[in-house]
Amino acid sequence: xxxxxxxxxxxxxxxxxxxxxxxxxxxxxxxxxxxxxxxxxxxxxxxxxxxxxxxxxxxxxxxxxxxxxxxxxxxxxxxxxxxxxxxxxxxxxxxxxxxxxxxxxxxxxxxxxxxxxxxxxxxxxxxxxxxxxxxxxxxxx
Numbered sequence: 001x002x003x004x005x006x007x008x009x010x011x012x013x014x015x016x017x018x019x020x021x022x023x024x025x026x027x028x029x030x031x032x033x034x035x036x037x038x039x040x041x042x043x044x045x046x047x048x049x050x051x052x053x054x055x056x057x058x059x060x061x062x063x064x065x066x067x068x069x070x071x072x073x074x075x076x077x078x079x080x081x082x083x084x085x086x087x088x089x090x091x092x093x094x095x096x097x098x099x100x101x102x103x104x105x106x107x108x109x110x111x112x113x114x115x116x117x118x119x120x121x122x123x124x125x126x127x128x129x130x131x132x133x134x135x136x137x138x139x140x141x
Contacts, residue, residue: 056104
């Protein structure tokens with residue numbers, strides 16, 4: 001039994017040049033390190049559980065009186081933002097934001113100056129570009 005037959009003795013290969021593949025490109029250190037990154041097989045499951053627990057609110061039903069007030073406020077804003085001398089009144093909107101992933105949504109309040117009211121396409125645009133469909137408006141102050 002020669003020296004190179006002992007376990008842990010690499011004397012027969014220690015001085016050989018490092019092999020470089022002609023078929024596969026050299027892997028960067030970042031890509032090589034990524035192979036040993038953390039692995040969480042339950043991440044998607046945990047995310048879906050968190051999504052299931054997340055609460056949404058139902059879209060509020062407005063009374064006929066509330067709808068009439070809302071329609072009147074929209075009409076006044078349309079008059080103010082059009083014509084020869086348009087103004088850009090500051091408003092506080094209470095809006096319902098539908099949830100992208102489940103039924104329901106959330107109710108938010110936002111403030112801004114009205115740029116325009118598009119009665120044909122039924123939305124309000126604030127000066128910062130935010131656009132709110134009439135169907136999502138709950139209150140205008």
